[in-house]
Amino acid sequence: MLTNYFSLISQTKEPDGTVLSTVELNPDCEVYKGHFPGNPISPGVCNLQMLRECVEHYTNKKLLIKGIKQCRYSALITPLKQSRLQFRATIDEAEGGYNVAGTVYDDNETYIDIKFQLTLN
Numbered sequence: 610m611l612t613n614y615f616s617l618i619s620q621t622k623e624p625d626g627t628v629l630s631t632v633e634l635n636p637d638c639e640v641y642k643g644h645f646p647g648n649p650i651s652p653g654v655c656n657l658q659m660l661r662e663c664v665e666h667y668t669n670k671k672l673l674i675k676g677i678k679q680c681r682y683s684a685l686i687t688p689l690k691q692s693r694l695q696f697r698a699t700i701d702e703a704e705g706g707y708n709v710a711g712t713v714y715d716d717n718e719t720y721i722d723i724k725f726q727l728t729l730n
Contacts, residue, residue: 613638617624617661617666618693630663630696636688651686656713663696664709664727671730675706678724686713686720694720705729 618631634651641649662708665672687692698711706728713721 610641611638611655611658611662614640614655619661620663620667623697625698627665628663628698628700629696630662630667632659632687632694632696634686634688634694636693638688638694640690649688651688653680653682656686657723657725660696660698660709660713660723660725661719661727662713664698664707665702667700668707672706672727673730674727675726678726680725681722682720683722684718684720689714691720692719 613635615635616633618633620628620630622628625660637690638651640652640655644650645651657680661672661674694713696711698709701708703726706726708726710724712719
């Protein structure tokens, strides 16, 4: 788990079945001291881990990333500018895990479009 990288503020299931997670990035996290000092940028691998942890919280199951079908980063996430983000996802049960398709965004921009599979750990 990512220690101190983000906080899960809220998580709800919308009427259309999608799951909406609100996360708050912590710009004081150790990760940002090396990526990059004075101009922190959220590392892609940490963002993937954060999304996995959001799905784990929703399913209440330990999961591993099995595969990534699509992962498009359309803008940089910097915790000093975009500290609060939304992750809207469809989470469908699959054999031995879940298929997830989602988008990470805020009021101004879309940052990540992703489709990935998680397996039970």
